[in-house]
Amino acid sequence: MPSMVVMRATHSMYGSPHMDKQCDKTITLDGDTLPGTYFSLTSNKYKQNFNCILTIKGSTVSQRIIIVIDRMDIACGGDKLLIYDGHRDPKSLLNLDEKFQCGTKQYYLRTPSTNTVIIEFISNNDGKVGNGFVLNVAINFPVSTCSRIDNLYRCKNLYCISNIFNCDDRNWCGDNTQKFVC
Numbered sequence: 532m533p534s535m536v537v538m539r540a541t542h543s544m545y546g547s548p549h550m551d552k553q554c555d556k557t558i559t560l561d562g563d564t565l566p567g568t569y570f571s572l573t574s575n576k577y578k579q580n581f582n583c584i585l586t587i588k589g590s591t592v593s594q595r596i597i598i599v600i601d602r603m604d605i606a607c608g609g610d611k612l613l614i615y616d617g618h619r620d621p622k623s624l625l626n627l628d629e630k631f632q633c634g635t636k637q638y639y640l641r642t643p644s645t646n647t648v649i650i651e652f653i654s655n656n657d658g659k660v661g662n663g664f665v666l667n668v669a670i671n672f673p674v675s676t677c678s679r680i681d682n683l684y685r686c687k688n689l690y691c692i693s694n695i696f697n698c699d700d701r702n703w704c705g706d707n708t709q710k711f712v713c
């Protein structure tokens with residue numbers, strides 16, 4: 532196995548690990564320099580009465596964003612993770628069902644109509660907290676060919692991501708098929 536592949540699997544240069552350090556920021560993903568990133572909240576119990584909003588944009592309007600909740604532990608009954616497509620508006624909520632806003636379920640989503648995802652975390656002060664979450668975001672390139680020649684990789688769920696992530700240990704596709712052909 533080429534050594535580069537091993538390095539990719541163990542080393543994440545495309546990370547910005549702590550969401551609480553990124554609150555109110557906008558991160559723009561770019562096919563050449565930053566086709567995806569991930570962050571966690573937190574490595575420990577999250578704080579009470581905490582509110583953090585992070586915006587992730589694709590660099591072109593036709594791109595879509597794949598959001599993968601890779602680990603989740605959010606206390607239900609007040610604390611929640613809200614994920615919006617384009618606008619922070621109840622009508623644009625992607626994880627509308629409350630069982631996807633708290634608890635321990637892992638899942639993935641894609642923005643259906645814009646190149647922007649808004650991620651909001653809210654906690655209350657009821658004394659119940661969890662360990663938070665780890666969330667990956669990647670550009671879903673809107674090209675039908677999704678060719679390796681263009682440095683792209685087609686996930687089994689048909690999403691098209693940067694080939695940079697192929698063989699990476701992070702779940703960029705949502706279905707873990709970034710490891711499918713190494």
Ligand SMILES: [Ca+2]
Nearest residue numbers: 610655657659
């Ligand atoms: Ca709480």
